[in-house]
Amino acid sequence: MSTPERLIESTRELLWERGYVGTSPRAIQQRAGAGQGSMYHHFKGKPELALAAIRRSAEERQALAEERFSGPGTAVQRVADYLRRERDVLRGCPIGRLTQDPDVVADQTLRQPVADTFEHLTGRLTAVLTEGQALGQLDPELDPADTAATVVAVLQGGYVLARAADSVEPFRRATEGAIALLAARELRPRR
Amino acid sequence: MSTPERLIESTRELLWERGYVGTSPRAIQQRAGAGQGSMYHHFKGKPELALAAIRRSAEERQALAEERFSGPGTAVQRVADYLRRERDVLRGCPIGRLTQDPDVVADQTLRQPVADTFEHLTGRLTAVLTEGQALGQLDPELDPADTAATVVAVLQGGYVLARAADSVEPFRRATEGAIALLAARELRPRR
DNA sequence: GTCTATACTACGATAGAC
C-alpha cells in the first residue's frame, strides 16, 4: 500500500477508536509507519487527512448497508437482515461516533459525509418500507420516513447501550424489540 | 458555590461538550474560576474530578427520567411522554456521550455510573410496560425488556442522527416512529 | 486553601537537508 493510502487507513482506524480530538498526527504516523515530513508532504494537516478518512468510511458504510437493502425477502425481512447483520458492536459505529466530536460537528466540511450517510441510510430504508406497503406486505398506516428514522436510531442507540454495558446484549434486545414491533405491522398475504 | 462544587460543575459541562479526552484540567480551572493549585488541592487529578462529575450527571439523569415514568396515563402515554420530554437535542445526551470516550469505557470506575444509568432506565421502562400488560392496556405478546431497550436506543440514536444532521428533525421522526409502533400494540379497553 | 514556579511530555506544524 502506498504511503498516502496507509496514512488514510491509519486515520480511519484511529478516528474510529479515539475520535477526532483523541487522534494525533504523531499516532497516525506511527501506525502508518510514516515519518513526520512524509505525512505533511501528502496532506496539509490533520483536518485534510481526517476529511479523506471520514469520506472513505462514509462511502464504505453506505455500500455495506446497500448489500442488505437490495437482498431478497419482504420489507420486514430486509430491515431485520440489516439490523441483524454481523457487526463489531462493541467497537461502535465509525460514522455515528463522529457525531460526538465537537470539532467534527462544528466543521461543515467534516460533518457533511456523516450527514450524507445517515440521510442515505434513512432514505433507502424509507424506500424499502414504502415498497413493502405497495406490495401489500405492510400496514399502509405506517409512516415510512418516521419508521426508517426509528430503525436507524435503534441501531445507533444500540451501539451506545452496548458500549455502556460492555456487552452486546442490550444491542441485541434493542434490535430484536424493534424487529418485533415492525413484524406486528406485517399484513397477511391475501390470496 | 464552593470551589470544589464549581470545579465539578465545570467538569460536567466540559465532559458534555467535549468529552473526556477533550477536557483539560486547564479548561476546567478557567471555567470554574479556580487556580491550578486550588484544583489539585481538592482533587487528585482529572480522573477523580471526572468521576465526581459523571456520578452527578448519572444521578441527575435517572431522577429526570423518573419524573416521567411515575407520571399519569397509560403505559404507552408514559413512554411517549418520556420520549417527547423537552430536551436540548443538539447538545446530545451527557451520559450517552461518554460511551464514545475510550478512556471512560476502558476504566471500570468511570464506566460504572454510565452503565448504571442505562440499566436503571431500561429497568424502569420494562416495569412500565409490564404494568401496562397487567392492566390489559398492552398486547401481552410484547416482550417488555426488549421493547424497553428499543425505546432507550431510539432516544440515544435520535441524538446521534440529530447531531449528524444538525437538526432536531431526525430525532423527532425517530421518536414519533417508535411511539406509533408502540401505540399499535395498545389494546382497546373492554368494557 | 490558594498562588506561583517549575517540569516534562505531547500536540500540531514548518524548514530545510538529503
Next chain:
DNA sequence: GTCTATCGTAGTATAGAC
C-alpha cells in the same frame, strides 16, 4: 518523497511559598 531539526503552545502534574 522522506528525514531530522526546530518551534511555540497546551496537557497534566508536582513543589513550595503564602
